[in-house]
Amino acid sequence: MEKKIPYLVVLASSCQLYSGTGVALFEWIRFAKGYFEFSICIDNLTPLNYKIARDFCLAEGLRFFPCGPLQWAGGGDPGNAMVPLLVGSRKWPLIEFVSWANTNVNLAVLDACTSDVHLIYTPHTQPTWTIPHAKQLWALESAFDRMLSDSSLVCCDSPAEVETVLRRVPSARAAYIPIGTDTSHFRPGEAPRMPRLLVVADFNEARKRTDLSLSAIYRLLRRNPTYQVALAGRNSDKVEILPEFATRFECLGYISDTELLELYQRSSVFLLLSDYEAFGIPIVEALACGTPVVTTATREAISLFSELPGCYLVNNLVEIEVDAAIDAAIRQKQHENIARMASERFSLHAAYTLKLKAIQVLLPRQDFGCDGGIPQIVTADLPKQTVGMIPSTTEY
Incomplete structure (x- = not known):
């Protein structure tokens, strides 16, 4: 030995x-x-x-x-x-x-x-x-x-x-x-994707900008009445949702690895509008599962993800830019290619x-x-x- x-x-x-x-x-x-x-x-x-x-x-x-x-x-x-x-x-x-x-x-x-x-x-x-x-x-x-x-x-x-x-x-x-990222675990699934937007974050941290994510989600739900939303991670079960949209949200709190994988694989878009991420593990996990991502165009994110298909980098303070990216991500269907490119790199x-x-x-x-x-x-x-x-x- x-x-x-x-x-x-x-x-x-x-x-x-x-x-x-x-x-x-x-x-x-x-x-x-x-x-x-x-x-x-x-x-x-x-x-x-x-x-x-x-x-x-x-x-x-x-x-x-x-x-x-x-x-x-x-x-x-x-x-x-x-x-x-x-x-x-x-x-x-x-x-x-x-x-x-x-x-x-x-x-x-x-x-x-x-x-x-x-x-x-x-x-x-x-x-x-x-x-x-x-x-x-x-x-x-x-x-x-x-x-x-x-x-x-x-x-x-x-x-x-x-x-x-x-x-x-x-x-x-x-x-x-x-x-x-363990790409043998985080990979595309066989089940069809749902009309669902996913956010995975520590909702207790101000820099994650839950306020911006919720505003963008409310605008999406007004544009598209078929969409549902899942929030997962620390304190996601304590997020206050506008009553008119409450039935279209799942606020899950901490979830198991199996549940997280299913959320990535079956969601149509992943959203993270943080002011800053040193890396952004959920971004890579989502991409490895073939799920398009909309996230903030920080220097770090640009240097990591700008060349990857299915990753939409936006100014998180410009609503029209965020909304256009979410709509484009929803239309994205190249899930296998998104997963392959992310897995090769990460x-x-x-x-x-x-x-x-x-x-x-x-x-x-x-x-x-x-x-x-x-x-x-x-x-x-x-x-x-x-x-x-x-x-x-x-x-x-």
Whole structure:
């Protein structure tokens, strides 16, 4: 049996592991655990995210290091009291830390590591205004720049995020590594599609712009009396609907993976009018199921989705543009082609082979003996646009 390389993931319990942050991390670990001996360390301040991490480790057979918080002024996350002891307890060739906003935990990792540790940073960068009470987090910006500067590899969700990182810290070792989607699960179904519009989001977050989505949906329902609407995700069951349209909505709350797949496969259009998405996992899941998408034309979305069929990028504040895109998406019937193109670009293999190759550059095979290291990864079968570490910087 080949020797696996120790790989520690340090998290803050403020990370929303029930959302895209957790999906991205857990899919990467499942994909790469044949190469690495993964362990996860997380504080216990936020029970929900702590439990998600613990249960994942139990299910996947990973080492789990629970700890108490250690919070400092100027950072919004709980911190981690165990990091100095844990990092110094053994040789960790690889340590990954997650989120641009976890100031306390990430600084603790940086301070505890020696020069022979390769730090992998996955920031999922967002604008500061997306954080409540951002003005109180006076340490966030300078700490973020240090994380970018000191990390061996910065994994960016989009080409636009690569540009953002390099503008902040030109010396950052930034790589475009998209979030992978399990396209063996998210794929077109056999049942016919319904006249239904779908929204999947965390309806508790202001940046998701539930107000804009609902306004666009009401306009659609007035134009097209046959359409129904499904809302799924956190607090979707608490959304207040205008009484005149109440019978045409399903507000489902949290749903199972099976229910989510059925919604994607049988809906005619997916809508997400967020002000900002670092990536947008539901967008890719919908496209992988062949469902046309209408979403906001942010720099990140343009850099990720502008070349994909079935993805309509709009100014979320211009009603006529949103309405025209929704109507065009409803008329779209090339579901198999939409799914094929999205799957080629964002499958687990396409995305995480890039991450494996980027890590392989950090870890020469001889460092771990003849049985260790990462075997050569074949990229010939990957789409051209996903091969390579750092794309050329293009203005969007």
